[in-house]
Every structure is written in structure tokens, then in C-alpha cells.
Amino acid sequence: MALKTAARISTISYDIRGPLAALADELEGQGRDIIRLHLGDPAEHGVAAPAAVLDAVRRDLDASCGYAHSQGIPQARDAVTAYYQDRGIDAIDPDDVTLGNGVSELVQVALHSLLDPGDQVLLPAPGYPLWAAAVTLAGGTPVHYRCDEEADWSPDLADLRARTGPRTVALVVNSPHNPTGAVWPAPVLHAMVEHARAHELTLLSDEIYAHILYDASHTILAGLAPDLACLTFGGLSKTHRMPGFRVGWMLLTGPRRHTAEYARALHLIASLRLCPNVPAQHAIVPALRDIERTERELTGPGGVLRERHRSAWRALRGLPDVGCVRPRGAFYLFPRLPPGRRDEPFAHELLCTQGVLVAPGSGLHHPKGDHIRLTSLAEPARFAEAVTRIGRQLDSPSGSPTTRSSRR
């Protein structure tokens, strides 16, 4: 008898690790040279984690064998609390912080504690697909609001308002934004907070790229909304280049009389996994202690991410008929393909014919189907080679017999 699968699975997707990535693995297994630009994993592109942070984890390994507090080890929660207090979020204490196996796990903990069947959550489109999948798995309904390419991918506030209804319970904000790299301007964030206030929405702010900025500044959303329930998500996967450690945090802010019951639910759900991975939590104290320096080293003058971002941007701009809004944060580029090209068949052809793996925008909830996401993390010569191959693919007619026959 076939093993039963939950019906809701057919309503979720995470294409970044879907069939295209599997095909790339298969082609590599056959000896093909594949340039992998589909993931935001610094380690994959040789951008190493800070040595001092790794040393701290090694040093504390022997003391990491037991279960820890289900919200995470106290010293790491103290460090996260101090990090936000130093940035003006002062009415908090370590009990407001929950650590997890990456933001990915914490988003699910937060949503499972929040949603009832039919509750709607507003999410950016395009957007990182974890959020919509997690809303659905928690029984809610994702409702996407438009981010406007013409406005440097800022949220379209009129669209956001139009999509808010009686069942809307939460608003997801993600700045710097995956996949566009947009840093949403402070007035836009203020307007989003105002909207949440007017409709009594919980704010869910994914700030995992808060320290990866190119001549832009980051606004911590919770600082604009001390009177609203807000969950802020951060972690060490990006700025500290250690996604394999699976370490992240979530901060709950807002008036305690409004958040106390939810906090109890959050702690209950967090306790079901007993605790997050303990060795990785020891990375948090040294990582946050040096975060300003880390940010400067990565994105200041001569910094590795700044240089890679700049050369990737320059290389991409050399492609005729490909438009791209210049990203101000994170490490992605989200170019628009020339007229007539569709993202999914193009990405498939590009992989099969040229050996370049990218993420089609459709898998990132971009409804137009004419964008692809590339990471700018790749070493510049490798990225330039990928752009040459993309140019070659754009020069060939779409759906050519070679690519059709290799399609699975």
C-alpha cells in the first residue's frame, strides 16, 4: 500500500532545492562543470566563517552534550538581548529571546503558535519561499502583497492595503529583501507599521540580512513599533557565514499585557524540540560581540562581499536587454529576462545547455515569471563566466531542440 502523504503538502513548495537543483547534482555527477548561483550560502563560495567564532564553538564543545534550556543557553540569550538594547530596543529581557536551529525553524515555531485555520498572513511577492510554506503548514493562508520593481522593489502600499481583510492577523516584513536585495526605505517601513497598527496585525520581521548592506542603513522594525506585538528574526547564517551550524534567534517585543499569552504558547512549542543545537549556540556571544567589525570587513571598502557584489553587478549589466534594480543589501541579484523569455524554461535550458544553476523567480512567488535570482557570492571570475554563459543562452532561440531533448 502506498505510504499516505498529507494533502497540505501539495500546497507548499520550496523550489530552490527542487528538481532543478537535483538535476544540477546529477549533471555534476556525470562530470559537468556547473556554476551554482541558486543558493545564498557563503561557505559554498569560499567565504569562510570568522575564525574566533569557530574557536569559541570548539572550546565549548565538551560542555555542549546535554540538553539546554528550550529557549537556548542563557549567555547567548543575554548577548542577543544586549545586541537589541544597544540598538534602542530597551524594554526587553532574555526571556523575550528564543534561539533556534536557524531562522527557518523559528519561523515555524512562531507561526504554529500564532495561526488558526483560515488566518491570513501578508507576505512580500517576490519573497523567500520559506514564509509561505510555513504559513500553510501552520494552518494559515498566505496572501502576497506586491513589491514594485519600478520603486526599487519597495512594497506597494496600496496593494498591501487592498489585500488586508478581516482574517488578516500578521504582516511579514523582510528588509534587506530576498530575492531582490532591496533595503526598504524607513518611510515605507513606518507606513507598514502604521498599517499594522490600524488593523491590529502582528509584525513578523525577517532581518537575517541586517548587516549585509551596500551604502544603505538598516532599520530594526521593532524600534518603530514599541506598541505592537513584533517578532524579529536574525541569525548567523549570512553575516557570520555559518548556515551549516543552524543558529538563529527570535525576539518578541510589544506590550507584555498583549504578548504574555502568546509568549507562553511560543515557549511551549519551542519546548517540543527540547532545545536547539547546543554547540552552535556558543557561536552567538563572540559573533555578536564583534558584529560591527564583521560588517565592516564584509561590506566596507575592499570587503569581500562588497567587491563580489560590485563585480557581479557590473558583469550582469553587460548583458543586453537584461534589466536589474541595483541591490542595496543581502547577496542576490534579481534580473528581468528579455521580453519573451520565461524564467522556468530559461533556467532549465541554462542549466542543461550552459551548466549554470539559478533560481527562477516563479519559485520565489514572483507572479510575472520573467525574473531569475542569482547569488553575487560567487568568486568574480566564476560569476563573470556564468554571465558569459547566460549571454550565450540568451543568444540562442528559446526551447531549442537540444534543451528540449535533455528536459526530464
Ligand code: PLP
Ligand atoms: N530568511 C531569509 C530571508 C533567507 O534568505 C534565509 C536563507 O536564505 C532564511 C531566512 C533562512 O535562514 P536560516 O539559515 O537562519 O534558517
